[in-house]
Amino acid sequence: MARRADAQANRERVLDVAEDVFGHGGKSASTEEVARLAGVGIATVFRNFPTKAALLEAVLVRHFHRLTAEAETRLDAQEPGEAFFGFFRHLVADAAKKIALGEALLEAGGAADNDATEASRALSRAVGELLDRAQQAGAVRDDVELPEVYALLVGASRAVAHASLDDEVQSRMLGIVFAGLAPAAGRA
Structure with a gap:
């Protein structure tokens, strides 16, 4: 059954606000705050998302889908290395929000194997495709595989999210990571 246009608009507004509220406030943010800022009643929030965990999962799934779509738009880039790096x-810059959403979901009792997990896997596959294309173009060393790249992504992301790195330090850190991923001829 199709949702009424106003009901769909309310649902999308709740998701938008929840992403911002939980993305900045993490597990301390509340569904009441989401309802207030979205301009809807708490009943509207719970009619769409019966639990805080359900709301957070929907937000995280949507967030992963957007990131995956962005990765996929870069797959046909003229410069696969630039697309990958x-x-x-972008993923590192987005990390604080993604980490806060994930932690809030776990705190709210979200299941370990849920739609967000599958959406995360889809993002990982898209990153893997970007990596493959960058390697085929000679922009990334060919002895690097996705697990190593993801470990670097997680480490850099957590550093940016939890150590409050300023833009200059973050840029230099990524420069070091990227130099390590470059083919031998591209390393100093």
Whole structure:
């Protein structure tokens, strides 16, 4: 059954606000705050999302889908290396929000194997495709595999999210990571 246009608009507004509220407030943010800022009643929030965990999962799934779509738009880039490194940089810049959402979901009792997990896997596959294309173009060393890249992504992301690195330090850190991922001829 199709949702009424106003009901769909309310649902999307709740998701938008929840992403911002939980993305900045993490597990301390509340569904009441989401309802207030979205301009809807708490009943509207719970009619769409019966639990805080359900709301957070929907927000995280949507967030992962957007990141995956962005990665996929970069797959046909003229410069696969720039596409890969640019997306790596984007994921690190986005990390604080993604980490806060994930932690809030776990705190709210979200299941370990849920739609967010599958959406995360889809993002990982898209990053893997960007990596493959960058390697085929000679922009990334060919002895690097996705697990190593993801470990670097997680480490850099957590550093940016939890150590409050300023833009200059973050840029230099990523420069070091990217130099390590470059083919031998591209390393100093």
